[in-house]
Amino acid sequence: MNNYQSALQKPVNSGFGARSTTEDVIRGIDLKGKIAIVTGGNSGIGLETVKTFAKAGAQVIVPARDIAKAKRNLTGIPNVELEELDLANPDSIDSFADKFLKSERPLHLLINNAGIMWVPLRRDHRGFESQLAVNYLAHFQLTAKLWPALKQANGARVVNVSSGGHQFSNFNFEDPNFLNREYETLLGYGQSKTAVNLFSMELDNRAKQFNVRSYALCPGAVGETELSREAPLDLFQKLGYVDSEGKLLPEVTASLKTIPQGAATTVWCATNPLLNDLGGVYCENVDIAELSSDVKIIGGIKEYSLDENNAKKLWKLSEEMMEISFDIH
8 A cells, every 4th residue: 555645644543642742652662773863853853853762762863064063952862973964965965874874784763854944045056946955855865875774674764854834835847946937935845845745655655665664744833943043024924923023923822832742743753653554644743644635724735745646756856856866676
C-alpha cells in the first residue's frame, strides 16, 4: 500500500493530540543504539527533538552552519555530536554526508527539520529561490547522499518537517524559481512545503522495500522559534496575526503551541510503533492528518500534496536541478 491520492491519509487514533508534548510521546520508548541526524537541531523544535532523542538514549548528530551558536545551545546535552553543514551549499551537504558515511555507521533516524520562512526574494548561486533550495532541495540531496546509511540500518525513518503552509501553493513546475512570475514569500514557502509532502510520499513508496519509511508533518503554529525573524510587520497585519502596533492578538497567542508541543509530532513520527508498517503519510497534532479539500481551512492536507503524478515528476525534476541521481536500490 502507498499513500498516492491519499489512500492511507486517515487518523490512527494515536491517543495524543495538539497539546501533547515530546515528553508524552517518548514515554516508554528506548532509543539506545539508535543514531539520529537532526538538521536545524540547535534551536526551536529541532533543539527540542535533539534533547528528546538524546534523553531516550540515541546518539544524535547535529549539523549546523553556525558552530559557535550550536555549541552554546547544545551545552549539557549528552550523546550529541556537532558537525558543520550549510544547507544552502551543495558542496557542504556532500562533505557532511561523506564524513558520516566514512564512519560506516547505520542511520536510523534522519530528521529534515531545518527551514526558512517569510524571507524576501533571494537566490543561491545556481539561481534557485532560497525557500525552495533550503526547505526542500537541500534535504532531497542530503537524503540521497545518506541513503546507504539509511538502508544499512534495516529499520530507518526519514521525517520531513513540512507545514500547514503547504496550502498557500501547489508546486509550480513551469516556474519553480519565480523567474517569470511575481514573487510572494508565502507562495514560495507554500510551494517548498508542498514539495516536501510529495517527496515524503514518493520516498516512502520507493524505500519501504528496504525497511526505510518516510513521513511529512506539520508542527503547528509554535511560539518562540526563529522562523519569523525576517517577517515584515505588514504581512502579519494582513494575515490578522497582530494589531496596529505589531503586538500579537490575544486569540493568536492563545492558539500557539509551546516548543515541546510543536516538536511532539516529529518525535511521534520518528519513534511510534503505530507507524512501523505505515508510511508516506502527512501528520499533525501527533496523528495522521485528515484530508482537507477546502483551501479556506487551515489544517489537514490538501489533495495536490498527495498526487502520484506530481510526486514522480518532482523527483525527476529534483534530480535534474541538483544534478544527482537518487536511485534507490
